[in-house]
Amino acid sequence: NAGVTQTPKFRVLKTGQSMTLLCAQDMNHEYMYWYRQDPGMGLRLIHYSVGEGTTAKGEVPDGYNVSRLKKQNFLLGLESAAPSQTSVYFCASSWDLVGSEQFFGPGTRLTVL
Amino acid sequence: GQQVMQIPQYQHVQEGEDFTTYCNSSTTLSNIQWYKQRPGGHPVFLIQLVKSGEVKKQKRLTFQFGEAKKNSSLHITATQTTDVGTYFCAGDSGAGSYQLTFGKGTKLSVIP
Secondary structure (H helix, E strand, C coil), X not given: CCCEEEECCEEEECCCCCEEEEEEECCCCCEEEEEEEECCCEEEEEEEXXXXXXXXXXXXXXXXXXXXXXXXXXXXXXXXXXXXHCEEEEEEEECCCCCCCCEECCCEEEEEC | CCCXXXXXXXXXXXXXXXXXEEEEECCCCCEEEEEEECCCCCCEEEEXXXXXXXXXXXXXXXXXXXXXXXXXXXXXXXXXXHHCEEEEEEEECCCCCCCCEECCCEEEEEEC
């Protein structure tokens, strides 16, 4: 099993460009999450999903959109990238929302110029 | 909103010395999880604590959950170079919060 995979691994955007980050998991998890990690800031939740077709906002959702059309995939979109969105993005999935370990993907390092 | 504070931010130890990181929440937690992130890697789950006063051990790692379920600690005995990385605690306040709140992490460096 691959676990949680993310594509791409690295990306450089210019301000105003758009892109989509793809997360895929093969563990049949219901719950999926997108986090961003900035130096000294820990992990902050952007959006999450409790199942196929459902999404919800996390702590820092502004400037991002998500979709969960298939159970195994969770997409994170940036419609108009800004330098403040330069970060490392991690996707994670879990069996349950509460009291369940989260399995993280390898991350996407995004730079917005 | 819920805040999870973690100290220290950095810790440099000589190999063989002990290490402790502390986690404090502004609210009572239903459970707390600990993760380790190696340099350049992704967070990996270590353990979950659920009960008040709970203590769990994994080889040289000892995890504690406070009696009031508002604080936790991770203690590593006799650090090794393989312990290098950032340790995060993550708290869940329950009551349908649907999200873990992560501390900012403690970055551990081990000097051989």
